Amino acid sequence: MKPRAVVFAYHNVGVRCLQVLLAGGVDVALVVTHEDSPTENIWFGSVKSVAEEHGIEVVTPTDPKSAEMRAAVSAARPDFIFSFYYRHMLPVDLLALAGRGAYNVHGSLLPKYRGRVPTNWAVLNGETETGATLHEMAAKPDAGAIVAQTPVPILPDDTAAQVFDKVTVAAEQTLWRVLPALIAGEAPHLPNDLTRGSYYGGRKPEDGRVDFGQSAQQVYNLIRAVAPPYPGAFTDIGNERFVIARARLVRPGSQDAERVRPLAGLPVGIHVSDNALFAVCGDARAIAIHELRHAHNGQETVISPAAFSELISSVPRP
Incomplete structure (x- = not known):
């Protein structure tokens, strides 16, 4: 039986x-x-x-x-x-x-x-x-x-x-x-x-808020841990919210390592270099952002480096 x-x-x-x-x-x-x-x-x-x-x-x-x-x-x-x-x-x-x-x-x-x-x-x-x-x-x-x-x-x-x-x-x-x-x-x-x-315990969408003051590895781990289809790692600049949907840790010797050199000395957070998006972190290392989404009115749309720069140009940065 x-x-x-x-x-x-x-x-x-x-x-x-x-x-x-x-x-x-x-x-x-x-x-x-x-x-x-x-x-x-x-x-x-x-x-x-x-x-x-x-x-x-x-x-x-x-x-x-x-x-x-x-x-x-x-x-x-x-x-x-x-x-x-x-x-x-x-x-x-x-x-x-x-x-x-x-x-x-x-x-x-x-x-x-x-x-x-x-x-x-x-x-x-x-x-x-x-x-x-x-x-x-x-x-x-x-x-x-x-x-x-x-x-x-x-x-x-x-x-x-x-x-x-x-x-x-x-x-x-x-x-x-x-x-x-x-x-x-x-x-x-x-x-x-x-x-x-x-x-x-459980995790809430708010737990995806990025602290760029942490090391690049810690920030990258958060991005990976909550990447879509989960709610995503996000940061607010002024009243604008941005979700980091896809990214890669910039590793020594990579092509991106050369592209982030102009960002040396800039404050932590998201910046544009060589028409690409990067996040500078607390240990001075960076993360290459391959897909950044702008969350607005309950919708998320992929935003380009140029559009990101234009959108935040009038927003005070820390």
């Missing part, structure tokens, strides 16, 4: 891991997901659509802790409960309804980067590696025993979105690799030593 599961899922990781369960012979009796928010940039796949294509019942409760939600999960008689990038913590009494365990896929190599948006935090902090972890769910977030992990590299110019694509594949691979053992009751359950890890 196929094992039965209730799946809480959202985003691309939710899509791919739900598909792994179906391909692996799991009877998914119920899918719990979120309604897409009209205020959010929905750039990822739809768990709801995948479930409906397979004829699986889908619910989108506002409160997964409600008595109605517990009754729905209980009625599904799950052997397993899975959470794949579902955005709410699940209560312990609900997890206990899964006779053979409740498991979550998290986008880091636990115990590092427990909590929210782990991929963005890893890029922001200049990490060179992250990954995906399948672990038991517990009362604390991302604190249960580790079942399996798959690492992925973070290359020096990777954006968080590019790393997230790798993490999505790592999540799929991790679940696919260990699912037979999980179904057979033979999967490992390794210690998740929280004292060796870290916990991070």
Whole structure:
């Protein structure tokens, strides 16, 4: 008899891991997901659509802790409960309804980067590696025993979105690799030593504000961590807002290194040199801005170096 599961899922990781369960012979009796928010940039796949294509019942409760939600999960008689990038913590009494365990896929190599948006935090902090972890769910977030992990590299110019694509594949691979053992009751359950890890909270669009007084590497890490499709790293000059959508750290010996020489001694911030945009940072190093967007009246338009110079010509610079 196929094992039965209730799946809480959202985003691309939710899509791919739900598909792994179906391909692996799991009877998914119920899918719990979120309604897409009209205020959010929905750039990822739809768990709801995948479930409906397979004829699986889908619910989108506002409160997964409600008595109605517990009754729905209980009625599904799950052997397993899975959470794949579902955005709410699940209560312990609900997890206990899964006779053979409740498991979550998290986008880091636990115990590092427990909590929210782990991929963005890893890029922001200049990490060179992250990954995906399948672990038991517990009362604390991302604190249960580790079942399996798959690492992925973070290359020096990777954006968080590019790393997230790798993490999505790592999540799929991790679940696919260990699912037979999980179904057979033979999967490992390794210690998740929280004292060796870290916990991070959520991030807001305002957290993308650039402090050019920081080092160029720190500024570049922020740009990479929140680059589109995330809200983006931004700076305000007067009443004008500019979003740095694409950039590169100017490295010694590069062509850009020669182009930024005229900027030596200028204050930190965005400047134009040789018809190109650069950001001078607190350590006197620079970032080449390949795409700068002007945010105005709720819209963003790409702005050229000449148009940038003209727009801010009358704005007092610090």
